[in-house]
Structure formats: structure tokens, C-alpha cells
Amino acid sequence: MAAITVRVVILMDDYAGYEVRGLLGEHGLSIFLEVDGGRRKRFSMLFDVGQTGDTLLHNASLMGIDLAEISLIAFSHRHYDHTGGLVRVLKHWARRIPVIAHPDLFIPQVYIGRGRVSLMLGPPYSRREAEDAGATFIFTREALPLFPGVYFLGEIPRETEFEPVPREFVSLRDGRAERDGVVDDTAVAVVVEGRGVLVLTGCSHSGIVNIVRRAAEVAGSKVFSVIGGFHLIGAERRRIKATVRELVRMGVEEVHVGHCTGLDAEYMLKEAFKDGFGKIHSGYTIEY
Numbered sequence: 001m002a003a004i005t006v007r008v009v010i011l012m013d014d015y016a017g018y019e020v021r022g023l024l025g026e027h028g029l030s031i032f033l034e035v036d037g038g039r040r041k042r043f044s045m046l047f048d049v050g051q052t053g054d055t056l057l058h059n060a061s062l063m064g065i066d067l068a069e070i071s072l073i074a075f076s077h078r079h080y081d082h083t084g085g086l087v088r089v090l091k092h093w094a095r096r097i098p099v100i101a102h103p104d105l106f107i108p109q110v111y112i113g114r115g116r117v118s119l120m121l122g123p124p125y126s127r128r129e130a131e132d133a134g135a136t137f138i139f140t141r142e143a144l145p146l147f148p149g150v151y152f153l154g155e156i157p158r159e160t161e162f163e164p165v166p167r168e169f170v171s172l173r174d175g176r177a178e179r180d181g182v183v184d185d186t187a188v189a190v191v192v193e194g195r196g197v198l199v200l201t202g203c204s205h206s207g208i209v210n211i212v213r214r215a216a217e218v219a220g221s222k223v224f225s226v227i228g229g230f231h232l233i234g235a236e237r238r239r240i241k242a243t244v245r246e247l248v249r250m251g252v253e254e255v256h257v258g259h260c261t262g263l264d265a266e267y268m269l270k271e272a273f274k275d276g277f278g279k280i281h282s283g284y285t286i287e288y
């Protein structure tokens, strides 16, 4: 079954935007998804919760979005700018809620690359703290249906030659340091009736083309729209060009990008997609 109407609101992005006065920006991402499946079947969820939770709660209340109604929270990957706000928002709602994530969520990870080291990239709370605040974790490596026509994609097969597996992340598993290609990085796919598949992505460390391929496979239809961060900041032009070419070839009609996409990639995507390009910001809303 496909969703009849879909509303996507960027609750929080690095860029505060200008459409609604008083909205805040914060490095990170949080997306509100609302689906109306007809016959009074409604579903809403949060995809990522930003870094602090405060920005997301402030923006949602300013836009009149009632987050107390959501059915679940799904995480794109473990990085703090996508998961950090969880305990803050759960304490605010004071109720239990399922949180869908990869089983590596609490495996500590560091970044070592480009002349800098970043420690503790994961959530700034323990599993226990999150559960005490109201989270009921559902961990999966596989794709998982969340509602008719809405899928958590699970691990993304890394197939494209021009999207190298990241080498700058190191995880500490069972007391051993090992390179981690951000295997937990995933996305959400939504089947929109009469249009195709809509993809919500967090950072796209898995490669946005790999994600779009997986979304089409899991949701069983062509991807027409992609929303989120493409993580092409600092990527070589060769890779950006190949990415844009492949998205166009796969029939993607719209890209709504921000967060970690990067200026070069945004410019090149805008040139290719023209009116099908959107620069996301806090408050950015798309309806189908």
C-alpha cells in the first residue's frame, strides 16, 4: 500500500532559513514525516533528533507541530548531530516511544582524518539513560516496514565504484579498535501513490546512489525525490559529477539537500535538477 498524502518538515538543519521568523539552526538534522494512508490511517514519525533536542523542540512548537502524536523515532546513524537530542526530547514528552536504530548505536566511534581527530562521535548518553527517559530500542540491520509504504532501510550495500567506503572512522568493539565504514548509515523510504519513492536520508555516509538503489529495491518502485544530507562536503568533483549523473539516470526528479551536502555539490545538483532542486533549512516543508 502506498501513502495517499505525505508531508515532510525539516524541523532542524544547519541552516535556519528565513520563511518563519524565529526558527533556529544547529549543526545536525531532524525531519518530521507525516503520512495519511487514507481510511483514517495516519502515521507520523521523527527521523533523527539533531544535536541538543532544544532546537528541534523550539522549532516544532513555533511551527505548531505536535510531536506528542508521533509513533516512533528512527535514527539514520549513530553520529551525535543526528542522535544527540534524544534524551532531551523524551524527557520533554515524558512517555515511552520505540526508537529504531542499527545495533551499533552505542558502539563508541572516533574520527581520524584530514589533520584532525574527533572523539566520541556517537550519542552523548548511555543506552540505560535513554531507556530511563522513555526509549524502547528496536535494533535492526535488515530493512524494516514501519507503516504500510514506509520502510527503514537497514544496512545499505556498498556497490558504486565512485562512492568509496569511508576510511576515517574507527570503532571500539569488544576492546579492539577497528575501521568502520559507517556500516550503520541508513535511510527511510516512503511510497507516494502515483509518484514513486521518496527517500529521507541523514548523512549518506553509505553513498547517496547506494541508498537510492537500496530504497528502490526495498520499496519496489522508482525513487523520484530525495531529502536530506548527501555528505559530499570536500568530495572530489569527479565523485560529485558521477553522483549527479547517476541520480538523473535513475530517474530522480527532485533533490532537497542541506546539512553535510557541501556547496560544490549543491551547486552542481542545482544545475542538473533546476526547479527540482531545493536547499533545505529549518521549517522547509514539502507535501505530496
Ligand SMILES: [Fe+2]
Binding pocket: 028, 079, 081, 082, 202, 203, 229, 259, 260
Ligand atoms: Fe551529519
Ligand SMILES: [Fe+2]
Binding pocket: 077, 079, 203, 205
Ligand atoms: Fe554523520
